[in-house]
Amino acid sequence: MKSWKLTDIHQLEQQEVPDPGTPGKGEMLLKVETVGVCGSDIHYYSTGRIGEQIVIYPFTPGHECAGTVIETGEDTEGFTTGDRVAVDPAMPCYECDQCRAGRKHTCLNLKFLGCPGQAEGCLSEMIIMPSKSCFKIPDNLSFAEATFAEPLSIGLYAVRLSQIKQGDRIGVLGAGSIGDSVLISAREAGAGNIYVTDKIDKRLEISSLLGADEVFNVDKHNVVNEIISEEDSMLDIVYECCGQQEALDQAIDLLKPGGKLMIVGIPEFERWSFRADHARRKEISIIHVRRQNEYMQPAIDLIKEGKVQTGALITHTFPFEKAKEAFDLVAGYKDGVLKALIDLRLPYGEL
Numbered sequence: 199m200k201s202w203k204l205t206d207i208h209q210l211e212q213q214e215v216p217d218p219g220t221p222g223k224g225e226m227l228l229k230v231e232t233v234g235v236c237g238s239d240i241h242y243y244s245t246g247r248i249g250e251q252i253v254i255y256p257f258t259p260g261h262e263c264a265g266t267v268i269e270t271g272e273d274t275e276g277f278t279t280g281d282r283v284a285v286d287p288a289m290p291c292y293e294c295d296q297c298r299a300g301r302k303h304t305c306l307n308l309k310f311l312g313c314p315g316q317a318e319g320c321l322s323e324m325i326i327m328p329s330k331s332c333f334k335i336p337d338n339l340s341f342a343e344a345t346f347a348e349p350l351s352i353g354l355y356a357v358r359l360s361q362i363k364q365g366d367r368i369g370v371l372g373a374g375s376i377g378d379s380v381l382i383s384a385r386e387a388g389a390g391n392i393y394v395t396d397k398i399d400k401r402l403e404i405s406s407l408l409g410a411d412e413v414f415n416v417d418k419h420n421v422v423n424e425i426i427s428e429e430d431s432m433l434d435i436v437y438e439c440c441g442q443q444e445a446l447d448q449a450i451d452l453l454k455p456g457g458k459l460m461i462v463g464i465p466e467f468e469r470w471s472f473r474a475d476h477a478r479r480k481e482i483s484i485i486h487v488r489r490q491n492e493y494m495q496p497a498i499d500l501i502k503e504g505k506v507q508t509g510a511l512i513t514h515t516f517p518f519e520k521a522k523e524a525f526d527l528v529a530g531y532k533d534g535v536l537k538a539l540i541d542l543r544l545p546y547g548e549l
Contacts, residue, residue: 353379372440400534
């Protein structure tokens with residue numbers, strides 16, 4: 199089968215590799231139909247690592263995907279050949295103390311698609327996945343919509359973890375797919391005014407379409423002054439969704455005493471920093487968000503109910519043969535890209 203492999207920094211090559219083989223107990227062989235390009239994929243593409251997770255070349259990236267069941271092993275929980283599925287890239291052990299405590303997303307033996315040292319990614323024609331990591335797609339959902347359920351599940355989880363209350367004033371710093379997933383989830387949860395920031399105007403236009411009350415380009419506005427001028431008691435919750443130190447500093451300044459800082463973004467650097475006196479005097483709670491935990495099905499349901507405009511969120515689509523172009527587009531923040539999708543069903547050259 200064909201598979202795309204990272205072979206060096208900014209190098210992605212299509213290679214012929216062996217087929218995945220026969221699925222084992224509790225596993226299914228999937229024909230991959232669509233793959234989303236995530237910011238974490240770009241970390242591996244551009245820097246070869248996320249923290250201690252370092253790429254050993256060659257390596258297949260990708261973790262957002264949807265597909266069709268080709269073959270099932272034993273004990274696959276009612277799945278059958280031909281089923282359309284969305285994929286949760288997490289493969290927990292279900293046995294460690296984290297799994298038993300209901301924290302499968304921090305499983306001590308976790309395997310995750312496209313994560314170095316854990317599992318090869320999904321940017322291939324076929325993959326094998328545990329049936330427990332697969333979710334049937336409703337008839338009214340496309341493969342593209344189902345693929346977006348994975349980033350949306352992170353936004354849903356982040357908002358639920360923040361214990362948002364009706365009318366809370368919210369800041370979302372970073373208007374990529376995760377930031378917009380937080381925006382959608384916060385609006386659905388009953389947030390009051392929602393302020394979104396980014397450096398790309400086209401992304402901010404999409405955030406406005408999705409329900410942001412006000413948007414600010416951080417290269418053109420003093421976002422802290424402008425938001426506080428409208429919210430003199432400051433914000434209840436700020437979600438850092440871009441992995442930038444500048445955004446973390448803004449979050450501390452924007453939060454009211456007793457406010458919550460949700461760190462969702464993945465930085466390329468090793469250590470965050472903040473002014474201790476500001477965070478201490480305000481008694482700010484700082485909560486890290488690790489992927490998602492049991493929110494794939496709620497994300498699928500939200501899309502099925504028509505509450506998520508994936509047509510606005512998926513801004514670019516590429517055929518499988520042009521996967522490197524998709525990665526270069528996202529890595530360069532070109533053409534206002536929000537979410538790039540690789541569709542394996544498209545003929546070569548069709549966009």
